[in-house]
Structure formats: structure tokens, C-alpha cells
Amino acid sequence: MALGKSIMQSIFRRTAMLAKILILATLALILVSLFSALALLYKNDDADKRKRVVQALTVRISLSIALFAALLASFYFGLIPGRG
Numbered sequence: 001m002a003l004g005k006s007i008m009q010s011i012f013r014r015t016a017m018l019a020k021i022l023i024l025a026t027l028a029l030i031l032v033s034l035f036s037a038l039a040l041l042y043k044n045d046d047a048d049k050r051k052r053v054v055q056a057l058t059v060r061i062s063l064s065i066a067l068f069a070a071l072l073a074s075f076y077f078g079l080i081p082g083r084g
Contacts, residue, residue: 015079016079016080019070019074019079019080022070023067023070023071023074026063026066026067026070027067029063030060030063030064030067033056033057033059033060033063034056034057034060036056037053037056037057037060040052040053040056041053
């Protein structure tokens with residue numbers, strides 16, 4: 001019985017660490033997308049550049065929504081402990 005419990009705790013810790021890594025990676029991608037849009041904004045002012053800025057910001061918004069959903073799911077499944 002104790003062996004099964006320790007195996008489950010090990011799996012839970014690995015899953016929690018994987019969730020944290022995915023959250024940090026998503027945050028990094030959000031920042032990369034944000035700064036790429038900023039860099040494109042300061043370049044030439046033609047229609048193609050504006051289209052790429054909008055695409056970069058769309059990617060950032062999509063990643064932000066995905067991150068929020070991942071945080072909610074992690075909290076729901078107990079990977080992120082609640083207070084109290």
C-alpha cells in the first residue's frame with residue numbers, strides 16, 4: 001500500500017512540475033510575441049508590417065487565453081494548491 005502511494009506522489013510531483021514548466025514556457029512565448037509586435041511596429045509603415053503586427057498580437061492574446069485556461073485547469077485538478 002505504501003509503495004502505491006509513493007508512486008502516485010511521484011507521478012503527481014512530476015505532473016505538477018510539468019505544469020509549471022508549461023506555464024513558464026507560455027509566459028515566455030507571450031513576451032516574445034509582444035516584443036516582436038513592438039519591433040515590427042517601429043519598422044517601416046507599410047501594410048504588410050501592420051498585418052504582421054496584428055498577427056503577432058493575435059498570437060499573444062491566444063496564448064494569454066490558453067495560459068488562463070491552463071491555470072484554471074491546474075487549480076481545479078490540484079496541481080496548484082489553494083490557500084487555506
